[in-house]
Amino acid sequence: MKVAVIGLGTMGPGIAATLARAGMTVTSFDVSADQRAKAPELQKQANGVLAALGVPDRTVAEPAIADTLAAACRGAEMVVETVPEKLDIKAAVFKEIDAAVSKDCVIASNTSGIPISKLQSNVSNPGRVVGMHWSNPAHVIPMIEVIAGDKTDARMVQWMVDTIKGLGLLPVVVQKDVPGFVENRILYALLRECVDLVEKGVIDAEGLDTCVSWGIGYKLSVIGPMALLDMAGLDIYNAVGSYLNADLNNRADVAPYVTERIKQGKLGMKTGGGIFSYTPEQVGQLRGQRAKKLVAVRKALES
Numbered sequence: 485m486k487v488a489v490i491g492l493g494t495m496g497p498g499i500a501a502t503l504a505r506a507g508m509t510v511t512s513f514d515v516s517a518d519q520r521a522k523a524p525e526l527q528k529q530a531n532g533v534l535a536a537l538g539v540p541d542r543t544v545a546e547p548a549i550a551d552t553l554a555a556a557c558r559g560a561e562m563v564v565e566t567v568p569e570k571l572d573i574k575a576a577v578f579k580e581i582d583a584a585v586s587k588d589c590v591i592a593s594n595t596s597g598i599p600i601s602k603l604q605s606n607v608s609n610p611g612r613v614v615g616m617h618w619s620n621p622a623h624v625i626p627m628i629e630v631i632a633g634d635k636t637d638a639r640m641v642q643w644m645v646d647t648i649k650g651l652g653l654l655p656v657v658v659q660k661d662v663p664g665f666v667e668n669r670i671l672y673a674l675l676r677e678c679v680d681l682v683e684k685g686v687i688d689a690e691g692l693d694t695c696v697s698w699g700i701g702y703k704l705s706v707i708g709p710m711a712l713l714d715m716a717g718l719d720i721y722n723a724v725g726s727y728l729n730a731d732l733n734n735r736a737d738v739a740p741y742v743t744e745r746i747k748q749g750k751l752g753m754k755t756g757g758g759i760f761s762y763t764p765e766q767v768g769q770l771r772g773q774r775a776k777k778l779v780a781v782r783k784a785l786e787s
């Protein structure tokens with residue numbers, strides 16, 4: 485299958501590498517010449533991680549980079565849009581893609597949570613627009629959410645499910661086009677409570693990470709939340725939830741703990757610090773260590 489990946493930022497190179505290794509002919513494009521120049525090395529690194537994961541190598545052609553969106557999309561049977569999470573940018577890119585592809589070409593969006601129904605109004609044949617929400621790092625996390633918008637053809641959802649299974653990955657169908665879909669609704673509910681606990685001084689940031697990673701996180705990667713409810717007992721959940729739910733954080737805005745840091749230019753690893761501080765060497769080391777550990781954990785979970 486011939487595929488175009490539009491956007492080569494954090495997500496695009498990993499997606500392109502995964503699709504190419506599965507035997508698809510992939511051509512990518514990014515509006516930034518800088519990102520286009522960096523992409524081949526990033527794709528190579530992602531392919532190295534895929535090899536370490538033991539993903540079969542069905543490469544027909546190395547992923548290519550085009551100089552224009554139209555050239556990337558020429559002859560494509562599927563386009564994966566992965567440009568910034570801003571509706572106006574995505575709407576403009578959808579119009580460009582629509583003008584560059586055939587009427588039947590599948591248009592998939594990697595949006596983290598913009599309803600697919602809002603995106604499909606920008607194309608001539610909205611039935612072929614579908615959400616294909618990869619998790620970061622795209623070449624490591626095997627679960628992909630599939631989301632239909634109001635006008636998505638039901639056969640399109642099944643096609644995407646089969647395509648993801650063909651990649652050896654795990655499709656999950658989100659049955660309602662709600663903001664944030666499922667993965668990010670859950671992640672953001674968790675992050676809101678984590679930030680609140682640290683902000684209130686209930687625990688420090690290091691302690692919070694140890695508690696979640698080695699308590700809940702480790703367990704959840706083996707036993708999903710619904711299975712965990714059964715394991716703990718619904719009566720126990722009822723007993724605890726009946727007093728605890730009312731005490732959990734439910735603020736609608738983002739906590740000052742985060743917004744104050746943003747005002748100071750502390751955005752996280754990309755600026756040398758956010759909640760924790762990082763030297764450039766530490767950033768490189770952490771990325772390497774985390775990739776290695778994620779590979780080891782995925783292999784263990786698949787065994």
Ligand SMILES: NC(=O)c1ccc[n+]([C@@H]2O[C@H](COP(=O)([O-])OP(=O)(O)OC[C@H]3O[C@@H](n4cnc5c(N)ncnc54)[C@H](O)[C@@H]3O)[C@@H](O)[C@H]2O)c1
Pocket residue numbers: 490491492493494495496513514515516519553566567568569570573577594595596597617618619620
């Ligand atoms: N970063 C994550 O953890 C993550 C996880 C899952 C999904 N997503 C979603 O994936 C999408 C991309 O996220 P990202 O983190 O890779 O963003 P990013 O900002 O790192 O990369 C986006 C890229 O798109 C390019 N771009 C902007 N306008 C363009 C245009 N008109 N044509 C072509 N390229 C254009 C930018 O130059 C940039 O390189 C977003 O919808 C995001 O919500 C991100």
